Structures are given as structure tokens and as C-alpha cells.
Amino acid sequence: MTAITKITSNKIFGGTQKVFAHDSKELGCSMRFAIFIPPQCDQGKAPVIYWLSGLECTEANCIQKSGIQRHAAEHGVIIVCPDTSPRGLNLPGEKDSWDFGEGAGFYLDATEAPWNKNYRMYSYVTSELIDVVNANFPVIPGKQSIMGHSMGGHGALVCALKNPTLYKSVSAFAPICNPSQGAWGKKALEGYLGPQSKGLWSQWDATELVKSFKGDPMELFIDQGTADQFLSQLLPENLINTCKDTQMPTILKMREGYDHSYYYIATFIGEHVAYHAQHLCN
Numbered sequence: 001m002t003a004i005t006k007i008t009s010n011k012i013f014g015g016t017q018k019v020f021a022h023d024s025k026e027l028g029c030s031m032r033f034a035i036f037i038p039p040q041c042d043q044g045k046a047p048v049i050y051w052l053s054g055l056e057c058t059e060a061n062c063i064q065k066s067g068i069q070r071h072a073a074e075h076g077v078i079i080v081c082p083d084t085s086p087r088g089l090n091l092p093g094e095k096d097s098w099d100f101g102e103g104a105g106f107y108l109d110a111t112e113a114p115w116n117k118n119y120r121m122y123s124y125v126t127s128e129l130i131d132v133v134n135a136n137f138p139v140i141p142g143k144q145s146i147m148g149h150s151m152g153g154h155g156a157l158v159c160a161l162k163n164p165t166l167y168k169s170v171s172a173f174a175p176i177c178n179p180s181q182g183a184w185g186k187k188a189l190e191g192y193l194g195p196q197s198k199g200l201w202s203q204w205d206a207t208e209l210v211k212s213f214k215g216d217p218m219e220l221f222i223d224q225g226t227a228d229q230f231l232s233q234l235l236p237e238n239l240i241n242t243c244k245d246t247q248m249p250t251i252l253k254m255r256e257g258y259d260h261s262y263y264y265i266a267t268f269i270g271e272h273v274a275y276h277a278q279h280l281c282n
């Protein structure tokens, strides 16, 4: 069994919010993840929703700011929140900017040195972390969904689009929708994958993945505040138009006056947990 070390444990809404550390093989460093165990697990196993946070976040942002535990306790689902990048590697330039390197792993598998050995958040989230969670907690294996915010909303879409049967449902708050076209995305894709001419960007861009998607249509639940200060980075219209062109089903919720922050997420996260619970519990 994978060795995990408990960092904190707090009772909340009848369940328990815990944080663990473990040595990640994919990332080559110690990683933290947060896990909420709902009260229903006193009686048995539960499905899991994975939450991927945005730029500058750690495993702590969602559990401290979104109020997700209240809804997870109501629906009897486990919530797992990983960190957003490897930590403590001291790679050159890793801490130089807030939108690249530490805190900005972009949930992809890097191919460019020096990032390609450790910046493998995609494999971590879609494989290693699932194994660690399944081995240590009362989860129903295979009953998992994924959601996230901003960089993590994009990560959730990419993880689901690349693995059409791995997750029962996917949703995203204010996701970066077309990273090849926005400044945050271009910087990350160039740094981790090399220049666009190498041809790798389209494998890690949700809008491009919808264009090349082959499986059964997968519903994408996209949530977006109309007062989001980063709309020019996120480009939801590119994803939505591509979904229309390719008959990929979407639920698009535009939230009047809401910005990019966790105040916005906290307001609507209950709807997302209910949406995933419906897919996971049927």
C-alpha cells in the first residue's frame, strides 16, 4: 500500500477534512492532497470528485474558501484536491513567476527540459493519485468525476477529454478554454512543451481536443462569471463555438456580475457537486 502521512484532520459538516502528504513517483517530490470524507462513509464506500485548482493555488484553496464540504456531506461524495504543481525541486526559474513553474503545473506532462522529469501533473492526476486514493480511502473504484477552476478547469476538461471513460462527469469554473490563444496558456505550453511548431500544443488544449474528439459525445458543464477579470485569457466562446460545430453537448451557465474569485466559486459549487453526484450515484 502507498505510504501516506497525515498532516491535518478536522471535523466539518459531520465529515472529516484531512490533508495528507506522500512521495509521488510521477513528480519526484513530496506532494500534499486534501480529502474530505463525508459522514456517509461511516456506513460504507462513496464516489469521488477530484477538484483541480487554478494558478498560485495549493491543496488548501478549495477546502478553505469554497464551502464544498457542506455539499459533499449532503450528497455523500468524497472530494480530493491535489496541489497544482510539484514542489521543492529548485529547478532553475521555477519560482520566478506566478503563472509558470511552482503553483502553475497546468495539469500536463511536460516534454521540455528541465520540466519533463517532474512536471507530470496530468499523469499524476489521472493515474497515480487515483491509485493512492483508491488504496487508502473508502472509495467506490471507478466512480469518479472531475472539476476545477481556471487552469484547473482546463485541466479537468483535458483529463476528461483524453480519457472519455475514466470520469462519470466533468465541470469547470471559469476554465482557460483555449490556452494556445491566451497569454497564460501560451507561456505555459511554450515552456513545458516547446514552441507551437513542435505540434504538441493541440494535445493539451481543450478546444483543440474537442475538435479531434472521437468517442461518444461527452457533456461539458462550463460555468463562467460575466465580470471575470480574466475573460480575455479564458476564451470560453472558442470552446463553446467548437462544441456547437462538433455537436459536443455543453451546459453553459453565465453568472451575471460574478468575477474569477472563490466568492464566485462558493456561490455555485453546490450546483456542481449536485450535478456530479447525479452522475456518480445513478
Ligand SMILES: N[C@@H](CCC(=O)N[C@@H](CS)C(=O)NCC(=O)O)C(=O)O
Pocket: 053, 054, 055, 056, 057, 061, 065, 098, 149, 150, 151, 260, 261, 262
Ligand atoms: N496573481 C494573479 C491572479 C491569480 C489568480 O486569480 N488565481 C486564481 C486562479 S487563476 C486563484 O484561485 N487564486 C487563489 C485564490 O483566490 O484563493 C494576478 O494578480 O493577476
